[in-house]
Amino acid sequence: MSPTSLRRWGWIHKWSSLVCTAFMLLLCLTGLPLIYHHEIGHLLGTDVEAPAMPVDTLRGNIDAVLASAKELYPNKMAMYMSQEIDEPAIWNVTLGDHPNDEHYKPIAVDARTTEVITEPAFEGGAFMSTMFRLHVDLFAGLYGKLFLGFMGLLLIVAVVSGAVLYAPFMRKLDFGEVRHERSRVIKWLDLHNLLGIVTLVWVLVVGATGMVNTWADLLLKYWQNTEIAEMLKPYEGQPPATRLASIHEAIVRAERAEPGMKVAFVAFPGTPFTSSHHYGVYMRGEEAFSSRLYKPVLIDAATGEITDRRELPWYLTALLLSQPLHFGDYGGQPMKLLWALLDIGTIIILGSGLYLWFKRSRKARAANQSKPAAHESPALARSTESP
Template sequence: MASSIWPKSSKARVDRSLSAHSVMGLAISAVMFIICLSGTVAVFEDEIGWWENPASAAVETVSPATAQTTARNVIAAQPGTTHLYLYLPRENWPRYVAGGDDGLQTVTPGGELSGEYETPWNDFLIDLHYYLNLPASFGMIVVATFGVMLIAMAISGFLAHPRIFRDAFRFRRKGQARLIQADLHNRLSVWTAPFTIVVAGTGAMIGLFAVVALVLAQTSFDGDTRALSEAIFGEEPAMDETPTRLAEVDAALLNLSVVAPDADPFLVIVHDPGTAGQHVSIYGEHHDRLVYGEMYNFDAAGNYTGHTGFSDGELGQQIAMSTYRVHFGDFGGLPVKLAYFVFGIALCIIIAAGMNIYFLKRREAGRPMPGFEAAWSALVWGTPALLTLALLAALVGLPAVFLGWLFWAGLVAASAACAVRGNAIQSGALMRIILAVALSLSVIIHAARFIPSYTNPYIWITSAGLLGLGVCVLSIKGGAISVRAPRQALRPAD
């Protein structure tokens, strides 16, 4: 018989690992589920933003001359801005957006500012995943801490199951409800482990960067955080606020095509525009690399002054600039994004099944918790339901600042009400109905607002997909997740 690749574990170590795994799971599952689900949806943030507000015409390419015209228009609209941004169209984002310190606007193919760039639901979604709608610096550290704990959960889960690889394809669909849930939890955990560790690790790196930066600044840069920032992101030229004409963005773009013909520009930044100290940075995408982009620098006349080294500099610098794309699957096009979405849903199921196992064990021991079971079922299905209700609210005009309050207040109220009711199956069914109705109403209202945009296949395909998702949700039976567990397993005790 072939020996297992997993090292032998003593019963004491297995018991300790299982205990640690269970305790961490109980402590973090609710918030972790929200982070993972919002992140799964946020994989499509560019596409969602385009669907949410497709009022402006699609823009496929922007010429250097048009970019220069846009830059002048931004300065005319925001004369005091300290930075000028031009977001150029990308493969999955056929939009042209520009602005400064006072906000962004959509831009016509000719370079004219055409209106505020407003995607309140998309902004809310990103704020939820990045910060849990908490103040940014604190919220990012909180989310990153959960990323670290998710890695710990994955490791402790492996240590608690010495036969986890040998049983990798064992999945019981009939029989005791707890064993069905355990197989689902364990099998998906094995299959998605590389994804989970990579995504959780990169998320933790992104979120804890501020903390790590403070430590590195003290240990390696004599407490100078500016020196650390310049070591990673490049040195800023000295400021000179003497007024002068706007930098030549068009010349910089033309020169980029010469010095880096393989770099696909997607973001132009003019630092201190209209001053003698102004300079231009252009982020160019390298499609064969994981780095977010290389930053090419130009003076006010558009002359090339060098690049920062994100693509060929120090290894740590390259790793730091690759974490975003690895975390969100922003590489490899639509197939990779779809794969991230599937793995993200699997991770959400793992979390839901883990809590189901806990509740079923308590039932078997004669200590059921029907109120908590119902609250958990309400949270699992209420999270997507409240996300969709927030989308519906955004489409009817509710500002982004209120969407977070709607989501959290609604989720807490739904979970509390279902806990009082104490029926997990009914709670899940009710939340699924709300989710399906909200999806349908969102598509109807979207179509009424943006019917001219439905000549774009992407828009109506997305809407059709949302309607199809609503139908699929209504077809799901059972408790917190879609498994054929016996109904009595999740029913309140008599």
């Protein structure tokens, strides 16, 4: 590689890294507890657990589940019902004042007894809620997500440019060598390069999937304006449903229509994931990856009959597949441990990059200050610097 190309790649690596490093550090620090959000929630007592019962205990009537939740807030409307893949004994019911209420009330109801268990803390309590919002959108909504997506793009550029620079750098050294006999700066440079290569693939995967996740709102809006709009054409001009059919029967019909799949969540009429005429019943598989892929079944909220069902478009499939890859929460504790170790390694890379830049900048400033001014002779400059 020519010296000009090396300088160009060096410039790209330097500035793409500097611009995104502070935000990437924030994302790595907030992402670390999110990897273990279930365990932290259990430790803090914010995780909801269903009472122990025999495994073959039958599921209760889902209309009764909804009624139990609404007894707490009779003036609020149902927005969503959902079940976690690892906790089918609990229905999570969301109630609000209107279909887009951001100050909704989450209620956990036992799916077997149909009795309310608790009102869980949002996102696992104040600490986890803060970590989650900082990691997802910096408390800035869509604009925060898009900004972090751009930082993710710069991270990918920094990683690729760093790999390009690493190849000629390592021609003079053994692969992964850390020169302990040299200065502290050289040792940190070698460690920075070593960890960068070790975590290269992981950082690219997490950076790319994180960037895709920041587009979720835009992709969902596009899907609603295209495929969902097409599914709802027969209902154009009709007034919203006023009397709703049994949600229990609607879910049973969806399960019969999609054998081998389970309900992930139900969107009630008027919410963003359905229309004012339908229950949106979103089904998912039972395997590690298929449990992340939803299939919408639209059910007429007035009659309880299925009106349409289809596979998600490729871009939403890519979005949903990117989420378990980003958080590493589909492979059990070994995967979580690996993700945590790689996250810590990335924190060290980012921190050492800032340290190296600071040292080089200070050295460059010192060198510039020691240079003679253009109108001074070198001898005069040396004489003025002498004690």
